[in-house]
Every structure is written in C-alpha cells, then in structure tokens.
Amino acid sequence: MTSGLFISFEGIDGSGKSTQTRLLAEALRASGRETILTREPGGSPGAEEIRQLVLTGDPTRWSAETELLLFTAARRDHLERTIRPALDAGHTVITDRFADSTRVYQGATRGDLRDTVDRLHALMIGTEPDLTFLIDMDPATALARGLARRSGEDRFEDMGLGFQETLRAGFLDLAAQSPDRFRVIDGNRTPEAVAAEISAIALPRAGATA
C-alpha cells in the first residue's frame, strides 16, 4: 500500500487553521478518503501533556532552548504514535501546525536559534509534509479573532502584535524558500471561500474521488 498524503496548515495565531483543517477533513471524508485530523503541539497522549507545559503560564516560563526541546519532544511522539502509523496505513493526515511553526516561532523570533532548530529537526524528525497551506492574513485581524476566543492557551498570543508581524514575515520567507511544498492562501475572506480554494488543491492530490 502506498503512503498517505501528509498535509500541514501553518499561519499566525487566529488565522483560521483550526477552522480550515476541520473543513478540509470533512471534504476529504465526504469524498471517500480515510482522513486523520490532528494538531501540534499535541496529537498523541504524551504530546498533549507537553502541550500544557508549553502553552500555559508565564510567557518567560521557558528559555528558548528548553522550549525548542519540548516542542521537538512533542513532535517526535506525535510522529511515532499518530502520524506515521496513519500514513503507513494509506490514510490522509492533516495536521494543524508542524515543523514550520518551530522554524518560525522558535527559530526566527527568539535569538539566533535557527541553525539549532534545523539540526534538531534533521536529527529527531526528518520528515516534511507533502503539502503545506500557509493561511496568510493581517496580524491585527488575526490577533483580534484569537484573543476574542481566549482559550487559556494564549502564551504566544500574549506576546503582542509586533511579535505576530515577525511571525507572518517568517512564514512568508519559508514559503518562498519551498515553493513546491507551500501554497499561500489569503485568509482575509469568508471561511467558505478559503475552504473552497484549499479543497480544490488538496482533494486531487489526496486521490479523493470528488
């Protein structure tokens, strides 16, 4: 059996990733594809425990290096226990965030860690998605959406608008460096319009029938 398609969604906080991952999973299932919807940090029992450590509490709770190790530990568990088994079974996997989030949040914004991020990824993860949707949008609008939601997991949202602007630029840089893998999607539209563009790209790639 051939490996399933591995799709990630990336973007700043509040850009609509959770909404769009859910809509794409529904579209894929409706067209007959077995689809796993997952997220980072998290996506396996151990990684969900690490999620609590990194997303709650004081913004200065962890050094940048410790935070990088925690996100990487969570990703390794997620990959071993959730992503790989599903891909090996031929299922489509959609994840809300993956390694590009670490490249941008830890690598591009907190000191000169980018080289360490890349080395740790090569050593411990070594996998990239087949297709990555970057939902791009104005940080002020996205931040207002995210903070309106107040999930209690707002450590990064609490770092403010300038931080979100740096993140946006970091994601656009990554997309420009890997144009074959990335599709940049304008998130400043209705959820339905965004979802229609994403489905038109993803369904044929996943071998869906509709």
Ligand code: ADP
């Ligand atoms: P993320 O996972 O990127 O943080 P969400 O999908 O959770 O984003 O969306 C953040 C908030 O914005 C939610 O309250 C959601 O209902 C709302 N939202 C999502 N997409 C849109 C959109 N296209 N237009 C307006 N509001 C949206």
Ligand code: TYD
């Ligand atoms: P998420 O729950 O997707 O947040 P949101 O719905 O607000 O987009 O992700 C949680 C936070 O974790 C988000 O602010 C980004 C951050 N993060 C990192 O800093 N590094 C990482 O490797 C990952 C996966 C997430």
